[in-house]
Amino acid sequence: MIDALVTSIVILMAWSFLYRENIFYRIGEALLVGLALAISVKVGLDVLFNRIYIPIVVKQQWLSPTLIAVALGLMMYTRFSKSLWWVSRWPIALLSGAGLGVAMKGAVMAQIVRQLDIGSLFTKDIFTGINNLILLVTAITSLAYFLYTFEHKGALAPVAKLGIYSMMICFGTTLGLFLMSNIGFAISLIPNVVRPPGLYASIVAIILIIVDNLIKKE
Numbered sequence: 001m002i003d004a005l006v007t008s009i010v011i012l013m014a015w016s017f018l019y020r021e022n023i024f025y026r027i028g029e030a031l032l033v034g035l036a037l038a039i040s041v042k043v044g045l046d047v048l049f050n051r052i053y054i055p056i057v058v059k060q061q062w063l064s065p066t067l068i069a070v071a072l073g074l075m076m077y078t079r080f081s082k083s084l085w086w087v088s089r090w091p092i093a094l095l096s097g098a099g100l101g102v103a104m105k106g107a108v109m110a111q112i113v114r115q116l117d118i119g120s121l122f123t124k125d126i127f128t129g130i131n132n133l134i135l136l137v138t139a140i141t142s143l144a145y146f147l148y149t150f151e152h153k154g155a156l157a158p159v160a161k162l163g164i165y166s167m168m169i170c171f172g173t174t175l176g177l178f179l180m181s182n183i184g185f186a187i188s189l190i191p192n193v194v195r196p197p198g199l200y201a202s203i204v205a206i207i208l209i210i211v212d213n214l215i216k217k218e
Helices: 002-018 023-058 066-080 085-116 125-145 156-192 198-217
Strands: none
Touching: 002 125, 002 156, 002 198, 023 066, 023 156, 066 085, 125 156
């Protein structure tokens, strides 16, 4: 009962921005930022306690690989020193390089290799063959658009233009899916504010909007 009411109140606080910026929206915004910060701090402290304090201090595992992570983390704080600030470059470079390597591996496999690995165009299922053909054509034409070493003239011009159309369709589909997912999430929250106890909070919100409009007219 209380949980549903609090959930409905927070939802209405967030949606109140659709009417205009108000104190309730700012309170909800502060609650969100505060809770996110509190959860982040709690998770960080748990990691420090379970993965650093217990293995090193309690179990006295001084040769644990965790010491490497601790040393790299402490090296980052040398950024605040005028004489040792250059030391912070090493852990940042290590993290950046490792992150870039992992991201590049995933991006190349997902966005390039798997896009070209379409299988056979001649399959028992005609729709699968058509889908593979469309995938092949859009992949080649999109790559042809980025051939900056050649001017888009002659035979390359229609191919590059088809690549533009392919990318526009892809961008539009991605945006549509993004909007649909967000709209679907908003619609899924509506039952919380139209059924008791959230309905009572909605009635109070409507009354506040009416009162605010009457005050503006005066």
